[in-house]
Amino acid sequence: MAGPESDLLPQLILPDGVCNPVRNVCKPLPAVKTYGCQVAKNSERKIEMEIKVVRKVLDVNDTMAAQNRKMFAEKNIFVLNVMSSPGSGKTTILEKTLARAEIKSAVIVGDICTTNDADRLAGTGVPVVQVNTDEFGGDCHLAAHVIGNAAANLDLDAIDLLIVENVGNLVCPAEFDIGEDARVVVLSVTEGEDKPLKYPLMFRVCNAALLNKTDLLPYLDYDKEMAVRYIHQIQPEMPVFEVSAKTEEGFDPWLEWLRNCVRQKLVKQNAN
């Protein structure tokens, strides 16, 4: 198009191939164009800006978790985060574990309400702190700052192992770093073999699994091999300990794994 205005207008992309659409580039319009009259100026347009943030939403929690981790390392304490759905047998497993492990231990128990679990675990003679999340709205998981505060109630110089019994929930606790050294998930044979497929994040972030209530297998149609296969589909190298908290069958390998974890941390800390 000829004329004085042609430099101001974007070039047309013609379908007949005279202007090759690939090589043709639209010229940007100038801020103010005049065709014999004033046009609205930029001052009426919104000034828009994008500000880069690039921060993890859980930054605050992660910072606190790092502080916890440092504190527990200075005190030579191995921290184990125990998670599961409600009713899988976490508390009973821990009662039996604490009675037999022969490790100087303490426990922080998280529940939305009641002190039932702490009362049961206190029966083992081990120091226990109960955290009830209903004070802050009924949180469905334990967060790092809660663990930091709870640990202040314990004599950290007197223990080598701190167990955190998390709120019964297979979803949210997997998201929150609390400063632990390892995470364990408890699954029971009354829950369905495909639990790992339904809660992949939980099984991805854990270091070991306990398959509990094996004493009930003769009364169930549970396919134990399938459950273990599904666990390994999500976390291929995960050790799975088949146990019965009731009869304590299968406890020896689990206890040995735990003792080994505590030993290795002590060795690592002393080497640093």
Place this chain on the structure above:
Amino acid sequence: MHEMGIAMQVAEIATASIPDNMKDVRVEKVNLKVGRLAAVVPASLRFCFEIITKDTALSGAELHIEEIPVVARCRECDTEWTIAGPVFTCERCKSGSVEILSGQELNIESIEIADE
């Protein structure tokens, strides 16, 4: 399940990201990256965010959520692939030694502000 707590954190970080010399602006958009493995439901998060930000600088801001796929890399054969279902073994060599490269994010990338 805890989208309210997450919405509060998002609101806090977004508000803190508004530069000091621009305190009268209106935030139009908050851009998040949420991995498909993260335990967050976008619709619930938006709902909670709307409630939390009422009568604040973030009021009316759109919560734009980019869902990040779960991408894995096999440590044995170096194959990279997008995980579509609950299988975390290498799609090529079936090894279990797999590294997750993306899909667990819960990040605020940026905020977009308008000065009216």
